[in-house]
Amino acid sequence: MILSNYHLHSVYCDGDDHIRDYVEKAVQLGFHSIGLSSHSPTPVTKGYGLPIENFSAYLDELAVLKQEFEGTIEVYAGLELDYHPDFVSFFEEHFFSAQLDYLIGSVHSIGHRPDGTPWFFERKSKFDEGLYGWYQGDIQAVMRDHYQSVRNMVSLGKIDFIGHMDRIKRHCINVDGFDESASWYQEEVEQTLECIAKHGVMLEINLGGLRHPIQTPYPSPWVLKRCHELDIGLTVNTDGHQLSHLDLGFPQALGFLKDAGYTEIFRLQQGQWMPVTLELSKAI
Ligand SMILES: [Zn+2]
Ligand SMILES: [Zn+2]
Numbered sequence: 001m002i003l004s005n006y007h008l009h010s011v012y013c014d015g016d017d018h019i020r021d022y023v024e025k026a027v028q029l030g031f032h033s034i035g036l037s038s039h040s041p042t043p044v045t046k047g048y049g050l051p052i053e054n055f056s057a058y059l060d061e062l063a064v065l066k067q068e069f070e071g072t073i074e075v076y077a078g079l080e081l082d083y084h085p086d087f088v089s090f091f092e093e094h095f096f097s098a099q100l101d102y103l104i105g106s107v108h109s110i111g112h113r114p115d116g117t118p119w120f121f122e123r124k125s126k127f128d129e130g131l132y133g134w135y136q137g138d139i140q141a142v143m144r145d146h147y148q149s150v151r152n153m154v155s156l157g158k159i160d161f162i163g164h165m166d167r168i169k170r171h172c173i174n175v176d177g178f179d180e181s182a183s184w185y186q187e188e189v190e191q192t193l194e195c196i197a198k199h200g201v202m203l204e205i206n207l208g209g210l211r212h213p214i215q216t217p218y219p220s221p222w223v224l225k226r227c228h229e230l231d232i233g234l235t236v237n238t239d240g241h242q243l244s245h246l247d248l249g250f251p252q253a254l255g256f257l258k259d260a261g262y263t264e265i266f267r268l269q270q271g272q273w274m275p276v277t278l279e280l281s282k283a284i
Pocket of ligand 2: 007009080163239
C-alpha cells in the first residue's frame with residue numbers, strides 16, 4: 001500500500017467527512033503523511049468549492065492538527081486550484097502567497113458558456129450541453145481547448161502537481177470521434193506532457209476513476225508510460241470524498257506504476273517533495 005495521500009476533500013467543500021477523522025484514519029493505516037485539498041474558492045459560485053469566508057478556518061484547523069499529530073503523521077494544507085484563466089487574478093490575490101503547503105492544479109472548466117460564464121463540465125449533463133451545443137459535437141475542439149488550458153495552467157509556474165489530467169475522458173465513453181489511440185488525441189497529450197516536463201511540475205496518479213464506470217486511473221496507463229520516459233515525477237492520490245476513499249485503489253496503483261516503469265514516487269517530507277522508492281512507500 002502507498003502510505004500518503006494529498007488529494008482529499010472534507011466537509012469544508014464537497015467531501016462527506018471531517019479533516020480530523022481523515023487524519024485519525026490515516027494514522028490507523030500507518031500513513032507517513034496526509035494532505036487535505038479542498039476545492040478552491042473561485043470568483044464564481046459553483047456549489048462544490050470551499051467558500052472564501054471559510055478559508056482561514058480551514059487553514060487554522062489544519063495548523064492545529066499538524067501540531068497535535070507531530071511525530072505521528074505529517075499533516076499538510078493543500079488546495080485544489082480550480083483553474084480557469086478568468087480566475088488567475090483571484091488566485092493570485094488569495095492563494096499564491098497563502099500559508100499553503102502545496103497547490104494542485106485541476107481543470108474543471110474551459111472556455112465560456114453562451115452567457116459568458118466559464119463552462120464547468122464536471123457533470124455529464126453539463127459536458128453534453130457544451131459538446132453538443134456551442135461546440136456542435138466537435139470533440140477534437142473540446143479536447144484541444146482542454147489540454148491548452150492544462151498547458152496554460154502549468155505555465156503559470158504556481159502548482160505542485162496536476163490533478164486528474166485526463167479526467168474529461170470519463171464523459172467521452174460513447175462520444176462519436178473520441179478514441180484515446182487517435183493520433184490527434186495522442187499529439188495533444190504529448191504536447192501537454194512535454195510542457196509539464198519542461199516546467200518541472202509533477203503529475204498525480206488519481207485513483208478516482210476506479211470508482212467510476214471508466215475504470216481507469218487518471219491519466220491512463222499509456223500516458224503514465226510516456227510520463228516515465230519524460231522523467232515526470234508522480235504522486236499517488238485517491239481524490240477521496242469520504243473516509244473509505246483514503247486508501248481505495250492503492251494496491252492497483254502499484255501495478256500501474258510498475259507497468260509504466262516507475263520505481264519511485266514523490267511525497268512530502270518535512271515540507272519538501274522528496275522521491276521515495278516504492279519499496280519504502282508501501283506496507284510490508
Ligand atoms: Zn478535481
Ligand atoms: Zn479533487
